[in-house]
Amino acid sequence: MFLIKKVSEISGVSVRTLHHYDEIGLLSPKKHENGYRYYSEDDMSFLQMILFYKYLGFPLKQIKELLKQEDSEILHHLKKQLVLMQKEKQKLLTLIDTLEKTIESRERRITMSTKEKFKGFTYQDNEKYKQKAIDLYGKEVIEESVKKQKGREQEIADGFNNIFFAISDNMSKGLKATSKENTELAKKLHKHICEYSFDCSADVFSSIGYGYVKNPEFKDNMDKFGEGMAQYLCDAIQQYVKEI
Incomplete structure (x- = not known):
């Protein structure tokens, strides 16, 4: 179990943002009698999926719906995110290649076509x-x-x-x-x-x-x-x- 401050340190998500996720019902850890929030390993896995979807550009409202679906098993979402990340990786590799060619064309005064x-x-x-x-x-x-x-x-x-x-x-x-x-x-x-x-x-x-x-x-x-x-x-x- 992790206290909210430790979760923030591990994930890089601010305490304020974690409070917000709790308020909107996106990620609500158990609250003990002392008022502290305690995050389980499952909560941490959910947070990881939230961060993946955020990176891919999904708004919080849509992420909440995705994670509420009946087939919202962790493995299902991880596989789905892997496919999306692989597509993103290919895009980034293509953009890196384009950027490298642009730099080279500037340095060597080579004309690039509009399409390139x-x-x-x-x-x-x-x-x-x-x-x-x-x-x-x-x-x-x-x-x-x-x-x-x-x-x-x-x-x-x-x-x-x-x-x-x-x-x-x-x-x-x-x-x-x-x-x-x-x-x-x-x-x-x-x-x-x-x-x-x-x-x-x-x-x-x-x-x-x-x-x-x-x-x-x-x-x-x-x-x-x-x-x-x-x-x-x-x-x-x-x-x-x-x-x-």
């Missing part, structure tokens, strides 16, 4: 982005998208990114956002969303285009492909919708 600069980044690579999508389009829509993409996430993300890279290249070349080349790419994007995310009407696709500009998270993500990309893509989408 963003290898390892995806258009939706964190829980915050996913939660914002749920807020905007509804939980059922996003859950349908997740089901369609299961096991093919990176392949499908690469498909979306290839469209974004192509539009970004057109922007770099000075083509108008409303050009035929870009409306064709917008059509391809629309088809990709329908096939791998959800049945997206023209009106909803138009709203998605405006969302790239109006929503700060979406805009920041899209502008990684080039300054002004969010607005440029939005204009291409609106032109495509106008023509269909």
